[in-house]
Structure formats: C-alpha cells, structure tokens
Amino acid sequence: MITIYDIAKKANVSAMTVSRVINNTGKISEATRKRVKQVMEELHYVPNSTARSLVLQKTMMLSLLITDITNPFFTTVARGAEDTARKFGYKMLFGNSDEDYTKESEYVDSIVSTRVDGVLFAPAGDGSLDHLTRLQKHRIPFVILDREVPGIESDLVLGDSKEGARRLVEHLLQLGHRRIALVNGSPDVSTARLRQQGYADALKLADIPYDDELVVHISYRDFRDDGALDRLLGLERPPTAIFAANNVLAVGMIRALRERGLRVPDDVSVVCFDDLGLASVLDPFLTVAAQPAYQFGALGVQMLLERIEAGPELQRRTIMLPSELMLRSSVRPLADA
Structure with a gap:
C-alpha cells in the first residue's frame, strides 16, 4: 500500500509536507504543491479518509x-x-x-x-x-x-404549502367547481395541515361551507386506501374535482378513477401539489402547484x-x-x- 512516506521520498519533500498538501493546511509553495500532487497521481495514492478526518476534525x-x-x-x-x-x-x-x-x-x-x-x-x-x-x-x-x-x-x-393549496383550490372554484374533495396526507405531517388550511381558506373566501365528508387522510407515500375514493364517489353529491395533497397521491387517484371507468377530467377533475418530474415533460397533463x-x-x-x-x-x-x-x-x- 502506498503511504505518504513513499510520496515524500519520490517528491523529495518531508512526510509533513505531503500531509499538508493532502489536508490543504500550512504554507506550501505552489510549485511544491503541484509536485506532490503529481507524484500522488503517478502512484495512484488515495488518502486515508479516517486519518484525514482526525486531522481536520471533519469527515467531509x-x-x-x-x-x-x-x-x-x-x-x-x-x-x-x-x-x-x-x-x-x-x-x-x-x-x-x-x-x-x-x-x-x-x-x-x-x-x-x-x-x-x-x-x-x-x-x-x-x-x-x-x-x-x-x-x-x-x-x-x-x-x-x-x-x-x-x-x-x-x-x-x-x-409555502398553505398558499399553494389555496391557489389550486381557487383555480377549481374559478372554473365552476363547488364540490371539491381533499385527499390529504397524515394530520401529523405539517405540510398536510398547511395544505388543508389553504384548502379551507379558499372555500371560506368563496363562501362555500367546509364539508368534512369531502376530506380524507391517507399516507402521503402511496394511494392504497380504495375505500377513501369509494366513500367520496358514494356521497349523495360526489365531488366534481379532487385536490390531491401530493403527486404520489394524485397518480394513485387517477389510476383508481380509471379502474372505476371514470376519466380525468371528463368525469372528475384532479389537481395536486408538486409536479411529476420527467412525466410532466413527456405528458404535460396534470395541473399542479410546482415547488x-x-x-x-x-x-x-x-x-x-x-x-x-x-x-x-x-x-x-x-x-x-x-x-x-x-x-x-x-x-x-x-x-x-
């Protein structure tokens, strides 16, 4: 194994000088620094990260x-x-x-x-x-x-989860939707609470009563609770639009709607928080509040x-x-x- 002593011998400098080059400490001429680095490259020397962290008091x-x-x-x-x-x-x-x-x-x-x-x-x-x-x-x-x-x-x-959610719901309201469902994450997540506040604020500004039946909480990570969607669709006045509180929920909602023979947006409109990455480049379909x-x-x-x-x-x-x-x-x- 190549050591700093091997580097020092070939570069005709002290081991301390090699150490200073490796750790970028002390005063060393630029010519010496270049010579030491050249020898390190020639010998394919890889510094010992543990030893270096002890010197610098950092692991980098x-x-x-x-x-x-x-x-x-x-x-x-x-x-x-x-x-x-x-x-x-x-x-x-x-x-x-x-x-x-x-x-x-x-x-x-x-x-x-x-x-x-x-x-x-x-x-x-x-x-x-x-x-x-x-x-x-x-x-x-x-x-x-x-x-x-x-x-x-x-x-x-x-x-700004609250403001983004408010703007999404206002967009739905401006297009005539009054029965807007919220499919949200767990209440113990701050973004879920803020997005619900933005949803509620938009309804209040439009003089539309907040309806607990239109709000469901499931995991942010995956839409697997089909019962939540069935409850929404089974209401006497089902929602005409769904606000999904993140992009993973939105994709799950759209898939579940299609499995039930419902089309987006012909039968149900959908908006969500966060964009879909490359999917939006290939198929710019979903209305979002993109962060x-x-x-x-x-x-x-x-x-x-x-x-x-x-x-x-x-x-x-x-x-x-x-x-x-x-x-x-x-x-x-x-x-x-």
Whole structure:
C-alpha cells in the first residue's frame, strides 16, 4: 500500500509536507504543491479518509434523510443536495425512511455512529421529534427540509404549502367547481395541515361551507386506501374535482378513477401539489402547484455548511420557497356546478 512516506521520498519533500498538501493546511509553495500532487497521481495514492478526518476534525460527509425516494419531488431534492455538496468537496450519504418512524430511527442511529458533519433531514412527521432531539444531543448540525416539527428549533427550508393549496383550490372554484374533495396526507405531517388550511381558506373566501365528508387522510407515500375514493364517489353529491395533497397521491387517484371507468377530467377533475418530474415533460397533463425541488436540496446544503462552520451561535434561519401554479389539462370547466 502506498503511504505518504513513499510520496515524500519520490517528491523529495518531508512526510509533513505531503500531509499538508493532502489536508490543504500550512504554507506550501505552489510549485511544491503541484509536485506532490503529481507524484500522488503517478502512484495512484488515495488518502486515508479516517486519518484525514482526525486531522481536520471533519469527515467531509453529509447525510440526506428523505421520506420517499420514489416521489419525484424528493428525487430532485436529492439531486440538488448532492450536486451542491460535491461543489464544496463533500460526499453525500442517502437514507429513505418511507414515511416510517421506526425506519427513520434506524437511520438516525447510523448517522450518529458514522459521525457525519451534518444532516439534511426531511422528517416523517411530528413523531420525528425524538430523532431530531437525538441529533441535538450528539451535537450533529442539521437543517430540516419541507416539513416542520413542533418542539424543534432549527434551520428550515420550506415550501409555502398553505398558499399553494389555496391557489389550486381557487383555480377549481374559478372554473365552476363547488364540490371539491381533499385527499390529504397524515394530520401529523405539517405540510398536510398547511395544505388543508389553504384548502379551507379558499372555500371560506368563496363562501362555500367546509364539508368534512369531502376530506380524507391517507399516507402521503402511496394511494392504497380504495375505500377513501369509494366513500367520496358514494356521497349523495360526489365531488366534481379532487385536490390531491401530493403527486404520489394524485397518480394513485387517477389510476383508481380509471379502474372505476371514470376519466380525468371528463368525469372528475384532479389537481395536486408538486409536479411529476420527467412525466410532466413527456405528458404535460396534470395541473399542479410546482415547488422548486432542486433548490430545496441546494439551499439546504448551503445552510448546513454555514451552520457547520458557524456553530450554534448562528441565528436560526428559515427559507420559504414559493410554488408555481402550472395550469394544464386535468381540470374541466363546469358551466353549472
């Protein structure tokens, strides 16, 4: 195995000089730095990351824990996070909780044992409080993405869920829909609560009574509760439009409607929060409130690195990213709703 002593001998410098080049510390002439790096390349030397982390007191690794890797929103968040981390010389470790608190807890155990320099954390819900508290106890810096957790003060990168939901429902109302169902995530997830508030606000502004029968809560991760859709369709006055609180729910709803012989938008209109990624490029069909997912990851990493460098003295910060209303063909205007 090639060591720094082999590099030093061939480059005609001391082992300490080689160490300083590897760790980018101390004052070294540019000519010496180039000579050492050239020898490292010739000998195919790979620095020992464990030893380097002891010198720098850093692992140069970050962790990203998201809730659903199959959701195009989080896939794009991950791309933004990794691209930005690499620009600053960091590697990114990924975890996927599947909206499951037990699995999330296991990932937090791994994060603590790995001793990464910081964590981008998209919590499964309010029950993530204990997991985030554990990171705090181990003094591991983190930035929370997408969802707030009551009881935790931290840097946040959030989307404006309430405003985006209100605008989606207002769009349906403007096209004549009055019976609008909400298929939402679990109430213990902050984005689900905010999107329900936006839904309710839009109805109130239009003087339309809020109807509990039109609101159902299921998992954000997958639409498997066919009973929820059957209850909505079985109402004496079924909905003419459905607001799905995220893109995974929207795809599941559309599939379930088609299985029942119903067409979108001819029979039922559908809108949702978050876009469908490449699917929208190939078939721009679904009307959505699109969030800048890449920026969630990119800005999250920038905030995290600032937190790592500044420590707890840095004031807590919140970035609120607006959504963009993308009007497409999944909504049918009603002449008389």
